[in-house]
Amino acid sequence: MKAALRAGLSRGFIELRHGLADFQEWAFNILVIAVLVLVLFFQRNTTVDGTTLPLAALTLPSLAGMMIAYGGFLAMSSALAYDREDGTLLRAKATPNGIVGYLVSRIVYTAATALITLVIMLVAGRIIVDELSPDWLTLAWLIPLGLASVLPWGAIIGARTKSSASSTGLTFLILGGLVGISGIFYPVTAMPGWLQGVAQVFPMYWLGHGTRAALLPDAAAAAEPGGEWRLWEAAGVIGVWAVLGLLVAPAVLRRMARRESGSSMQASKQRIMSRGY
Structure with a gap:
């Protein structure tokens, strides 16, 4: 197990180094950041009710929180689903504790x-x-706890x-709905x-x-509900989602690993070819 953890850490940092050197890996992230900064630009002259702050000042930290969720949830779900299709998980399964090493590397990279x-944002x-x-x-x-609350659910x-494709679509649907009700682009008190109350159930x-x-x-x-910062409540809710995810994810991943086989990978490839990818 220790060897798998070390191998996973090493592989994660190697993938990160290669990813940083590949512009295509970062093109989407850079485009998203550019769009979000443009939103801030248009919000800079609008003042938040009850404060002297511009709306952009409230939105920028909110976007930071959103990026933690997107960066962990979306990247993990998409990568794991893609690696199932191209046989990466099947190859990992063939080595002792290979799935553990794979997950560690994916967590490090994500x-x-x-x-x-x-x-950057x-x-x-x-x-x-x-x-x-x-x-x-x-x-x-906040940042490591936030990532811990979304990475297992992405997996x-x-x-x-x-x-x-279905993983990315479902992830965007879930995150888009949560962004809409979580006060990211405007105060939740509106x-x-x-x-x-529904928004405050989720991280x-x-x-x-x-x-x-x-x-x-x-x-x-x-501009917050109750007019004060509630960091203890934030830590509690985010922590509960992290614990639940860490309890549920291993069982789901073990079941997935047992189902991985050459025939299932071939079926995935056939689905991709039928879509014309």
């Missing part, structure tokens, strides 16, 4: 990529937003869907009370809340 993307957004006052201690626990989606809202608390002055809490 988490590192999400973190780098987050830093914050640096780019800082050009437009001047009101940030970072609390590095809060960010130090579950990738393991349960039949193809990379929504009906019952919808605010997306609390990741946005936590990053706002970590990056904005205390006066910005006026």
Whole structure:
């Protein structure tokens, strides 16, 4: 098991090094960041009700929370589903503890990529937003806990869907719905009370809340439900999702690994060819 963990860590960092050198690997992320910065540009002159802050100042930390969720959930689900189709998981299964090594490498690569993307977006957004006052201690626990709350669920989606296309589609559907109700692009207090309650069940809202608390002055809490930062609640909800994911994911992944075979991989290839990919 230790050898598998070491091999997974080594493979994860090797893949990260190769990925950083490949522009195509980052083209989509750069495009997304450019679009989000454009949104901030158009929000810079709109003031949030009850505060003196521009809407862009509230949106930038919220986007940081959203990127943690997207970077962990979407990247993990898509990669795992794709690796099932091209035989990577089948080859990993053929070696002792190969699935463990594969998952460790994928976690390393996904988490590192999400973190780098987050830093790039914050640096780019800082050009437009001047009101940030970072609390590095809060960010130090929020980011890894946030990734831990979404990575296992991304793996579950990738393991349960039949193809990379269906995995990506389902992931976008889930995340798009959560973004719409979690106050990412506008204060959640503008929504009906019952919808605010629904949003606060999921980690997306609390990741946005936590990053706002970590990056904005205390006066910005006026735009939050209750008018204050609730970091203990954020840690609790995000932590519960992380624990549940870590409990459920291993069983789902073991079941997926048992089903992997040459015939299942061939069936996946036939589906891809029938779609004309």
